[in-house]
Amino acid sequence: MPGLVIVGTQWGDEGKGKVTDLLAKDASAIVRFQGGNNAGHTIVHDGEEYKFHLIPSGILHEDKYCVIGNGVVVDPRVLLEEIEGLHKAGVSASNLRVSSNAHLIMPYHVLVDAAEELKLGKLSIGTTRRGIGPAYADKAYRIGIRVQDLLDEKILRKKIMAALEHKKKSLQELAVRRRKLHKEAEPDEEIQIDDRLDLHTITEQYLSYGHRLEPYIADTARLCWNELDAGNKVIFEGAQAALLDLDHGTYPFVTSSNPIAGAACVGAGVGPTDIGEVWGIVKAYSTRVGSGPFPTELFDEVGEHMSDRGHEFGTTTGRRRRCGWLDLVALRYAVRLNRLSHLAMTKLDVLSGLETIKVAVRYRSKEGALLEDFPYHQTILHNATPEYVDLPGFSEDITGCRSEEDLPPAAREYIAFISEFVGVPISLVGVGPGREEVVWVEDRG
Ligand code: IMP
Numbered sequence: 001m002p003g004l005v006i007v008g009t010q011w012g013d014e015g016k017g018k019v020t021d022l023l024a025k026d027a028s029a030i031v032r033f034q035g036g037n038n039a040g041h042t043i044v045h046d047g048e049e050y051k052f053h054l055i056p057s058g059i060l061h062e063d064k065y066c067v068i069g070n071g072v073v074v075d076p077r078v079l080l081e082e083i084e085g086l087h088k089a090g091v092s093a094s095n096l097r098v099s100s101n102a103h104l105i106m107p108y109h110v111l112v113d114a115a116e117e118l119k120l121g122k123l124s125i126g127t128t129r130r131g132i133g134p135a136y137a138d139k140a141y142r143i144g145i146r147v148q149d150l151l152d153e154k155i156l157r158k159k160i161m162a163a164l165e166h167k168k169k170s171l172q173e174l175a176v177r178r179r180k181l182h183k184e185a186e187p188d189e190e191i192q193i194d195d196r197l198d199l200h201t202i203t204e205q206y207l208s209y210g211h212r213l214e215p216y217i218a219d220t221a222r223l224c225w226n227e228l229d230a231g232n233k234v235i236f237e238g239a240q241a242a243l244l245d246l247d248h249g250t251y252p253f254v255t256s257s258n259p260i261a262g263a264a265c266v267g268a269g270v271g272p273t274d275i276g277e278v279w280g281i282v283k284a285y286s287t288r289v290g291s292g293p294f295p296t297e298l299f300d301e302v303g304e305h306m307s308d309r310g311h312e313f314g315t316t317t318g319r320r321r322r323c324g325w326l327d328l329v330a331l332r333y334a335v336r337l338n339r340l341s342h343l344a345m346t347k348l349d350v351l352s353g354l355e356t357i358k359v360a361v362r363y364r365s366k367e368g369a370l371l372e373d374f375p376y377h378q379t380i381l382h383n384a385t386p387e388y389v390d391l392p393g394f395s396e397d398i399t400g401c402r403s404e405e406d407l408p409p410a411a412r413e414y415i416a417f418i419s420e421f422v423g424v425p426i427s428l429v430g431v432g433p434g435r436e437e438v439v440w441v442e443d444r445g
Pocket of ligand 1 (some may be wrong): 441
């Protein structure tokens with residue numbers, strides 16, 4: 001079973017890109033299976049910093065296929081910009097393949113996403129406004145447009161026309177509802193029915209995208225089967241994370257796809273028995289962007305320490321991330337949802353300088369009950385107070401550590417405590433942003 005899945009275990013931004021880059025060394029293909037350009041990963045490679053939203057992190061390995069699977073929603077404008085950016089940096093994108101079955105993000109999806117956010121006002125989810133939710137909604141509603149449609153002008157025009165009819169109606173309704181809600185709309189909040197809803201403009205624009213993307217469009221499920229059947233390692237790279245999962249996360253404050261390991265099969269077109277290992281990425285503390293429950297969130301100088309030292313600003317939107325202690329109740333939930341075989345911990349260096357490090361080991365409900373497991377009812381989670389175990393902090397700069405023995409005893413204790421609590425070995429620890437700034441941990445299990 002040469003398939004290996006990499007997923008986020010918290011609310012995203014765990015540093016999956018770096019771990020994927022490291023584990024990809026002996027893989028023949030790296031495949032993204034869900035999400036879109038709401039994701040963002042930064043990889044530091046040979047001293048150069050690369051930021052991607054859509055293209056899988058594996059693109060820097062020219063000898064491997066780098067695949068955008070059918071489960072991803074693709075904004076072709078963004079994809080072409082990333083390809084161009086790579087060319088400018090002297091990196092070839094000739095190994096890139098895009099599934100013909102992947103759905104496209106259309107200009108009206110972005111428009112609807114922003115309009116929905118305004119409509120919800122204070123209750124807004126805080127989406128990345130990249131059109132992700134509306135694109136997945138159209139896919140389920142069967143009025144989505146797929147990558148393969150870009151190659152057939154007649155079909156493309158017909159499908160865009162059908163989708164536009166539907167969109168115009170719902171955008172008008174939204175505008176009316178919003179005006180009622182806000183009494184009168186702010187001028188800059190006006191919903192513009194502009195050329196993002198014009199059939200001719202969109203069709204011409206998307207045909208030109210199709211022309212440029214044609215060399216990359218492929219049957220990517222078959223590509224995965226060929227590699228797996230040849231015994232080659234294939235990495236399935238998730239975006240976002242377990243607690244943002246549409247089914248299992250803190251709904252409705254979630255993304256519109258399934259970032260958990262099971263979705264790799266659907267989003268790439270492979271079977272569960274193709275998967276041998278599932279790696280979960282956990283940041284040494286917690287962060288969240290956008291709204292929604294976050295039991296261990298900090299509003300003090302420790303939270304600021306994490307935010308400043310960890311440069312916790314969104315790669316996609318630039319928003320400051322909410323920060324807090326590591327939540328082991330939530331992590332254990334993610335371990336089980338994904339049935340993780342390994343954990344990789346990132347950004348341990350950020351905790352250096354804290355006298356005490358806390359980890360949440362259970363919650364207490366509003367009524368005073370002790371909760372060992374992630375609550376199945378969202379209201380309980382909203383009102384839950386975490387109970388912590390205090391672990392000793394460390395003050396050393398650990399960015400130079402390359403083996404377990406180099407790490408201060410308190411850092412080792414932190415790793416051991418987490419690993420034992422959730423029952424999964426921590427096999428890799430990130431001690432700095434660079435590719436080489438990691439410690440591989442021996443499994444003594
Ligand atoms: P959407 O995916 O743009 O629809 O946003 C839904 C929720 O998921 C919002 O709270 C976003 O902030 C969050 N989200 C989406 N992508 C990411 C990511 O890559 N990292 C962290 N949060 C994300």
